[in-house]
Amino acid sequence: MHATLLGQATSTPAVSKPKLAIPLFTERVSAGFPSPAQDYIEQTLDLNELCVKHPAATFFVRVEGDSMQDAGIYADDVLVVDRALQAAHGDIVIASLHGELTVKQLELKPHTRLVPRNKKYAPITLQEGAELDIFGVVTSVVRTIRHKST
């Protein structure tokens, strides 16, 4: 088995694959004589810029199961997880629970709970005094919607 490394959250020197650079043209196209600045390229867009604010603290995880489907998170989705963020009430987080990593919505009030976003499952209320071990905060979802090989 061999997976294709398309890039990773940290652009370490080991990642030699160049970014996909999509030029963003800021000049308006007008009829008539071309502006001398027309082909001036303002910047390039990189999806990492959009999804990864703290490269050193960002990890990707793969979703299993349907416990978060009402939050728009489905099996096989890749989640972008930022460990640099402080988890707040309402955040979708990765937590370790019973020796497993799990994705749930965090509620801090009135009680600390991990809430699945699927009516099939019950919220998990933390015991008084128990410490919740949060791995990181989910910031984006990456879903491939076209599953053909080409």
Next chain:
Amino acid sequence: MARPMSAVFALVDCNNFYASCEKLFRPDLAEQPVVVLSNNDGCVVARSPEAKALGIKMAVPVFQIQDLIKRYGVHTFSSNYALYGDISSRVMRILEQLSPRVEVYSIDEAFLDLTGMNELEAFGMQVKQTILQWVGIHVCVGMAPTKTLAKLANHAAKAYPATGGVVDLTARTRQQKLLALLPVGEVWGVGRRLSKRLAALNIHTALDLAQSDPSRIRRQFSVVLERTVRELNGESCIALEEAPASKKQLVSSRSFGTPVTEFAKMHEALAHYTARAAEKLRHEGLEAKVLSVFLCTNRFQSEQPQYSNSATVELTQPTADTRDLTQQAVALLKRIWRNGYPYKKAGVMLADFYTPGSYTPSLFADTELAETNTPYFGSQPGSRRLMQVMDSINQSGKGRVFLTGEHLKHSWNMKREYLSPAYTTQWRQLPRVK
């Protein structure tokens, strides 16, 4: 005139680094004993605190602790360098964000130059907390006026939990107190052999060494140890090396999972090592003029026939072309190969590096090159372009192109029975969340 600011170095060292990496995505292992094994699953190279508590020693061969592993359910892992390398680079990036000058000293250690900084202990805590939150790895931080003292401060941070993992050893009185407590063998660069020789001179603690006469140490030992004495006294002699010294040689070699006895297999293995070495060489933007090939049997199995040999060739001009290098490597292999031995290890080494164009080609080299005005790169026309294409395909992860001497099925590859997923570097091996 103002006195120059006295230097402050910090050593940041990850705790039980490989074992900690193995636990990162495995909350079920949080309080469990974990050991990581060396190449070919031979010896223990890292232990979690729980494994240390069981009395498992560093570098112990794994077969010697089989019953411990069974009895206490010790979790055993093969070295997962993809994972450790990625986690390490995250730690180093954070350090670079927090401190302007960083020397990456090893995969799990870095020196920082903190000269001029106030509130060192608070900064050390910030480093520790940030790395723990962002990457999930525990580190200890030791700070002192010299690198040698910073190492000892780090040692103290690890050894004494009351320090909270951060020790500011800039105060002379604290230095003296700590040095008096530590056996001289704990000092950076003083090994077991040196400690024995020092013991004969009644130098037992780090403080004894610090109070020795530097010139006498220089006479009886070396300038290196004299420098250590000065460093222990707070005189900074070893500077921060931000840019790693350029590589002097490049080795690609492995121990075989199962001994290799056939020439064809060895040929394949060496062709593969040569290709890897050439790829690294091109990545560094260098060409090599010297190539060595070596092979050896397992000298720990003395009942088997023993043989080891190596051969070296100096090329007419430097090259980074896999084809040139492989051709030479195979020629060398033919010279040193002997039938009838179970070979344990083989490899290639490249040395004598040049940047393309910096070597003056010999009068008798291919003259076409002088006219094309491109730096010399390999002995064969179109070499540079071909190698670029090969590298881009091989680095894409979509597959490998290779010379026909290399083989697809690497049956001679190293044994890695307990390898964890490449959690952070392969899309198909991401941690799974429910």
